[in-house]
Amino acid sequence: MDSTFNSLEEVARLFTRILLDRQKQEAREPVVLPRDPDTLRELLDLTLPDQGRDLESVGLHLGKLVRHTPTTASGAFFNQLFGGREPASLLGETVAAALNNSMYTYKVGGAQVLVELELIREMGQRVGFDNPDGVFTPGGSLSNLSAMLLARDRARPHVRSEGFSGPRLRVYTSAESHYCVIKASRVLGIGADNVVSVPVDGRGRMRPDALEAAIQADLAAGYEPMMLNATAGTTVLGAFDPLNELADVCEKYDLWMHVDGAFGGSSVLDPDQAHLMAGSHRADSVTWDAHKVMGAQLSCSVILVRQAGLLAASLDENASYLFQGDSLELNPGTRSLQCGRRNDGLKLWTLWQALGNDGLALRLARFRSMTLFAAQIVRDAPDLTLVREPEFLNVCFDVEGVSAEQLCAELTKRGLAMVGYALVDDKAIVRLTLVNGQATNEDVRALFGHIRKVAAELSTAAPSRLAQQVPTR
Ligand SMILES: Cc1ncc(COP(=O)(O)O)c(C=O)c1O
Structure with missing residues (x-):
């Protein structure tokens, strides 16, 4: 075996280790470990060395860096119009990177x-x-x-x-x-x-x-x-x-x-x-x-x-x-x-191979059903107001007594969930997007639990009433 072969084996081993650690992190740890950039720079030592290191120590360093990167594949990530991780797509992407055409x-x-x-x-x-x-x-x-x-x-x-x-x-x-x-x-x-x-x-x-x-x-x-x-x-x-x-x-x-x-x-x-x-x-x-x-x-x-x-x-x-x-x-x-x-095509091809047309249709249907589920939670809650009926996979709502901006920032700061806010009718509202393949209805329910609990704590209006209404299931 030549040295290239050995180093590729090592890359595969390090990659597997980092990926499995990441999976554990996604399951057990907050969606983000909030740290200000200066603290993070100090903690991670990102400076570029004069002398090279072996792959094992690069891998260790990398693992630490990964840990301080928000987990977009966790079930608590609802921030943007993407989220989750499809293994078949990751496979295609990894192979495409290795091929380097x-x-x-x-x-x-x-x-x-x-x-x-x-x-x-x-x-x-x-x-x-x-x-x-x-x-x-x-x-x-x-x-x-x-x-x-x-x-x-x-x-x-x-x-x-x-x-x-x-x-x-x-x-x-x-x-x-x-x-x-x-x-x-x-x-x-x-x-x-x-x-x-x-x-x-x-x-x-x-x-x-x-x-x-x-x-x-x-x-x-x-x-x-x-x-x-x-x-x-x-x-x-x-x-x-x-x-x-x-x-x-x-x-x-x-x-x-x-x-x-x-x-x-x-x-x-x-x-x-x-x-x-x-x-x-x-x-x-x-x-x-x-x-x-x-x-x-x-x-x-x-x-x-x-x-x-x-x-x-x-x-x-x-x-x-x-x-x-x-x-x-x-x-x-x-x-x-x-x-x-x-x-960029290979990861989509492997994804399509793995899910097929039927699986892709199901994925879309599941997102829509999760969207309707989330919208119903909003309708049922006296302190939440839907600002529009969901047209597709977005649920936009207002939370009584708190600014959406402050609420979303607090959720991130506590590592509870990542969700964004946007302006509708010139007012900041929470924009929840249901496009994360990892997220389930339980994650959505948990998210609303966090939202209402944090809102209750932030609210100056009627904190105790809001806190009592956090759903339990
Ligand atoms: C409607 C619409 N068009 C274009 C874009 C830009 O896409 P990208 O982020 O892939 O550049 C976005 C991103 O959210 C979008 O929502």
């Missing part, structure tokens, strides 16, 4: 490129594209940016070489959409002032009549409407913009229609929730994050495009030292904002 060409990626193409085909067809094009990106923000780039190049082909000229281009997005839309407009030279915030209805869905009014006002003012960003699953309320009605407006005014399904795209996997994405087949492009609801390891996002060839038309560059032989299709680097690119 770059996904720009078939020459270097080999079978891994075929995996990507198969996933793009399946996901594209799921959103209703007959012959989908697409590529993996490092996240929904960059998938949305890629879509805006395509829309810009369609509206102003000359910008690719000459830069901007002509009337100002306009992008329409709902007031509830993700901040990355604004960011993309800045990056692409469209400008944040040209992103029009379209009003939403009482459920947080973009109003098609308001979109049309905004387009007409812009046309009258001499602007050039370019793109609609419709959100399928808004970040805070989980609302789905009405895609079919919005597609009618886009067709009428010749706008590029993008669907930001970073969060809600996965709803197509569950026959009972797929109606939320009705109309997605009429879009020009769709973003879908598999690292959110599907449970693939971060990061794993795709930009799906209805018309094949448009990504390459915007992103392919002449690089004879890289793109040698093989078709455009087999060289995904021609469709990507990146050059060297990690393999």
